[in-house]
Amino acid sequence: MRFMGETIRDYNIIVPGDRIMIGLSGGKDSLILSLALATLRKRSPVKFDLSSCLVNQTGGEMDISEIQTFMDILGIPLFYLEHPTYSIMEKRAERSPCSLCANLRRGILAWQAQQKGANVLALGHHKDDAVETVLLNLFYGGRFKCYQPNMVMSRTGIKVVRPLVNIEERRIALEATRLELPVANSCCPYSDKSKRNSAKKILGEIEKEIPEIKSNIIHALKNILKDDVW
Ligand code: SF4
Structure with a gap:
């Protein structure tokens, strides 16, 4: 809650009257995000609404009963x-x-947010996701960049926010286990052989030598000096 609160404050992620739709995958990140935002909604003097949307991308059947009960x-x-x-x-x-x-x-979720009258789409990306995205952009796109914690989609005008972006995946995983959240297993056929998975493995190897690598990369994202650009 503290890490998420700092991110929400630093990037002005929630303003009074926001109608936030959470993008659910059924995985640990979006469930933790839902729980944390629901807790914040109770405690915060800033009033905002919450809804959620689960997109089944498999083309097959999906049992959402446990997630439905949780929500x-x-x-x-x-x-x-x-x-x-x-x-x-x-x-x-x-x-x-x-x-x-x-x-x-993201396009489907933003469209659904518009249909349901939400102005904000909240996604469960965490610190590891952000750092892996930096590596993927660097290795395969030749650019040092990542998505923003708070940005507006130009086509829909929907604000896309990532309140968990400063929290490490292992913390989220521990919390999801401790709280016995109804986490659905990934059924993505690409999850093991994706470039993202390779970036995760590379990051894990570097982390053994440089434990603060993720924080350093996030710090670099916030401090790109003009004079350092060739
Ligand atoms: S691993 Fe890649 S393809 Fe599979 S769900 Fe995640 S983003 Fe989509």
Whole structure:
């Protein structure tokens, strides 16, 4: 809660009257985000609304009963959508399926947010996701960059926020286990062989030598000096 609160304050992520839709995958990150935002909604003097949307990208059946019960307990309405993302990815045989997948998912969620009258889309990206994105952009795109913790999508005008972006994945995983959250297993056919997974492994190796590598990369994102650019 403290780390998330600092990020929300530093990047002005929630303003009074925001209607926030949480992008749910059923994984630990989006469940922790839902719980944390529901807790904040109770405590915060800043009033905001919450809803959530789960996009089933498999093209097959998905049992959402446990997630539905969890969201009911939190008092967060849940919308459910199906989209055949994986079969689209298979047909297009992209070099980086994760990037196409993330773009499609974000587009669907932003559209759904608009339909339901939300002005903010909250995603569960954490610190490891951000650092892996930096590495992927650097290794495969030749640019040092990452998404912002708070940004506006130009096409829809929906604000996309990432309140967990300063929290390490291992902390989120520990918390999700400790709280026995109903975490769904990933059924993505690309999760083990994706470039993102390679970036995660590379990062793990570097971390053995340089334990503060993730914080250093995040720090570098905030401190790109003009004089250092060639
Ligand atoms: S690992 Fe799978 S679900 Fe995650 S971004 Fe990549 S393709 Fe999408």
